[in-house]
Amino acid sequence: MIRYKLDRLHKTIGHNQQIPCSTLQPNAPWTPPKLPFLTINCDGSFDPNTGLTGTSCILRDFAGTWRGCAANCYAEIRDVEQPECLALLAVRWSKMMQLTDLIFETDLKNIADYINKASPVIAWENEGILLDVLVVLKSFQCWECKYIPRVCNKVADMLAKFSRRFRISKVWSDAPPNIIEEQLLLDNLHSLA
DSSP states (O other): OHHHHHHHHHHHHOGGGBOOOOOOOTTOOOOOOOTTOEEEEEEEEEOTTTOOEEEEEEEEOTTOOEEEEEEEEESSOOSSHHHHHHHTTHHHHHHHTTOOSEEEEESOHHHHHHHHHOOOOSOGGGHHHHHHHHHHHTTSSSEEEEEOOGGGOHHHHHHHHHHHHHTOOEEEOSSOOHHHHHHHHHHHHHHHO
């Protein structure tokens, strides 16, 4: 039943609304999107001993300028993959902010493959989360979901760990949390080089 819904949803979305995925070098720094796109880096952090998870999404523009971020803490998570799927629920936050032309970046290749190709490469228990993501993606004018190496996703990783450790669920829109300010600056410096 889920597989049928997923195939039908992918046919409805159509590949013409999606930008072709680009491939990054394994050790490349984070790269800002090209105009008119915005990038949302998504990540999850999981502690198997407590079952606590932190997720984060970081919104940046073509100049690498921070535009907002959000973090959520969850309890009773069952595996490492589920937090990464939950992090991609950033599509809901994006829709609330009425954003268009978005690139969602994740450091779990299986998620990007699932979103882009309907490849059954994730645990069936997490499929419902990504089906919700696909439904929201239908409302965006132009979008891309791409895999980036973990080294390119440091800011999102830092905020997800912070969210898990301190059990924080919050949206920042005026200024980034102190915990990520230095890494945001480093990402901008690397992207200028």
